[in-house]
Amino acid sequence: MTLAFENETSIVKVFNQSSLPSGMNIFTLFNENNKPIAERLYFNYDGIEILKTTQPIKTQFGDSLRLKFKVNDIDPKEYNNMSISVLPKETKSYNHHQNILTNTYLKSYVNGYVENAKYYFTDITEDKKRDLDNLLITQGWSSYDWNNIFRGKPILSHNFEVGINVKANLSSEESKKDKSSNTLIYALDDNGFDVSEVKEGDRNHLIENLFPFDNSTVSFSKITGNNKMEIPSMYLQFFPNKIPSFNTGKEQSILQTRSISDIFSEQSYQSNVVLETNDDIEELDEVLLQSQISSTIQRQNELSSGRFGRVTVVDESMGNTYLFLSDYLRSKNIIVNEGVGEFTVRFLYSGAARGPGNNGGPTNANIFLDDLLLLDTSILNRFLMKNIDYLEINRWGMGDGIRSPYGFIRIYTKDLKVLKSNKITARSYEFPLTFTEKKQFYIPKYRYNNDDFFKHYGTIDWKPNVAVNNNGEISIVIAKPEVSFKLHIEGIANDGAFISEEKTISVN
Numbered sequence: 001m002t003l004a005f006e007n008e009t010s011i012v013k014v015f016n017q018s019s020l021p022s023g024m025n026i027f028t029l030f031n032e033n034n035k036p037i038a039e040r041l042y043f044n045y046d047g048i049e050i051l052k053t054t055q056p057i058k059t060q061f062g063d064s065l066r067l068k069f070k071v072n073d074i075d076p077k078e079y080n081n082m083s084i085s086v087l088p089k090e091t092k093s094y095n096h097h098q099n100i101l102t103n104t105y106l107k108s109y110v111n112g113y114v115e116n117a118k119y120y121f122t123d124i125t126e127d128k129k130r131d132l133d134n135l136l137i138t139q140g141w142s143s144y145d146w147n148n149i150f151r152g153k154p155i156l157s158h159n160f161e162v163g164i165n166v167k168a169n170l171s172s173e174e175s176k177k178d179k180s181s182n183t184l185i186y187a188l189d190d191n192g193f194d195v196s197e198v199k200e201g202d203r204n205h206l207i208e209n210l211f212p213f214d215n216s217t218v219s220f221s222k223i224t225g226n227n228k229m230e231i232p233s234m235y236l237q238f239f240p241n242k243i244p245s246f247n248t249g250k251e252q253s254i255l256q257t258r259s260i261s262d263i264f265s266e267q268s269y270q271s272n273v274v275l276e277t278n279d280d281i282e283e284l285d286e287v288l289l290q291s292q293i294s295s296t297i298q299r300q301n302e303l304s305s306g307r308f309g310r311v312t313v314v315d316e317s318m319g320n321t322y323l324f325l326s327d328y329l330r331s332k333n334i335i336v337n338e339g340v341g342e343f344t345v346r347f348l349y350s351g352a353a354r355g356p357g358n359n360g361g362p363t364n365a366n367i368f369l370d371d372l373l374l375l376d377t378s379i380l381n382r383f384l385m386k387n388i389d390y391l392e393i394n395r396w397g398m399g400d401g402i403r404s405p406y407g408f409i410r411i412y413t414k415d416l417k418v419l420k421s422n423k424i425t426a427r428s429y430e431f432p433l434t435f436t437e438k439k440q441f442y443i444p445k446y447r448y449n450n451d452d453f454f455k456h457y458g459t460i461d462w463k464p465n466v467a468v469n470n471n472g473e474i475s476i477v478i479a480k481p482e483v484s485f486k487l488h489i490e491g492i493a494n495d496g497a498f499i500s501e502e503k504t505i506s507v508n
Contacts, residue, residue: 022047041136082491213437306424309394319386
């Protein structure tokens with residue numbers, strides 16, 4: 001839009017608010033040289049949807065408490081994800097003045113510090129809208145650097161990385177064998193399998209966006225001309241394959257090794273009273289720490305070679321934790337039907353048991369005992385874990401052909417001679433770089449759960465990745481607190497809708 005002041009010192013221009021996008025709007029005035037000379041930030045509340053929840057209903061069972069509440073106007077079929085912090089009512093540890101709305105709509109647009117930012121997005125009124133508008137007037141310039149914008153589109157020197165990419169390079173001999181050499185089957189741990197195909201004559205298979213965790217491996221097998229599988233002759237390249245070192249432009253690295261005498265010689269440490277009296281300080285020789293992989297993990301890795309399923313070696317600790325095989329399988333989110341003369345298992349896939357559903361076909365997974373397919377699985381009823389040497393859980397049946405379309409479990413006992421299959425059809429490769437698997441939140445232990453320290457700084461629970469059910473309801477279970485508490489709810493609900501609330505719950 002071009003504005004001509006002519007002989008005037010001010011121009012009144014009216015914008016229809018309905019034509020402005022929701023959230024922050026930036027009006028910048030440029031002179032004839034495209035130099036910004038004035039700027040005004042304006043926030044448009046229209047179109048910002050903030051959902052509300054009902055007051056939770058408490059249900060006590062044993063020493064636990066179930067909290068159930070509904071999210072109004074939410075569509076359970078759309079994406080939603082929330083985080084719920086459970087803290088004592090009088091907590092002083094959760095005093096954040098920001099919330100998910102302020103971080104999304106406000107924080108990134110202003111340069112200065114915004115005091116009590118969530119005030120502008122909590123129980124919004126016309127007065128609060130006016131207060132935010134007054135705040136934006138005092139903020140001045142936005143965080144945008146117009147010089148960078150006018151400089152043109154930035155040059156991307158590196159591709160955006162999403163997970164780990166694997167490039168499988170077939171040997172020249174392998175690619176000349178037959179056309180089937182260009183068909184590979186690969187699996188990341190036991191998370192199902194995929195097929196990679198390339199054009200005839202090509203030798204490279206590019207597999208993108210893998211997310212391996214911790215000690216994950218990727219297994220490869222080749223489909224031969226007679227539809228069998230065998231180990232392919234190839235080598236892998238991983239991108240990225242290491243964490244790059246920082247290039248500071250200095251001769252010395254940021255992480256440099258210094259002796260205690262070097263530290264004491266620096267002037268910056270001379271003002272430290274404790275370190276000035278260093279006559280009795282002795283510089284120790286370096287200590288070399290070595291770790292050793294346990295024999296159980298080492299054996300587990302060896303047994304996993306050439307298998308698509310997840311192998312678990314049953315040690316003494318596991319045998320004491322799970323009395324029966326059914327107990328262990330249920331801990332792995334596997335459906336087990338166990339009774340007199342009956343023992344069947346079914347795998348869960350995205351919350352549902354895998355199977356043809358209304359087609360009426362079988363849904364039970366195959367079970368092998370010492371590599372023998374059990375037609376009568378009743379022998380596993382009340383089967384003791386301590387009698388199992390190791391087992392393989394393969395949720396997708398990969399490596400067993402069409403015999404196990406609904407997955408299989410291989411059990412190897414300690415008492416019987418283990419008849420391992422001599423034919424290995426896959427090879428496993430370790431990732432040079434992996435992601436850290438998410439850990440379960442550890443609830444701190446306190447000596448007292450009702451004193452002033454706990455009321456002010458204690459933590460009751462934290463529930464991440466909470467989603468509503470088909471009825472638009474949220475249900476969480478916590479250990480029953482001894483004091484009244486608050487639920488701090490932050491999350492995303494549907495397209496562009498947010499939830500940011502605090503709920504106070506009385507224990508009485």
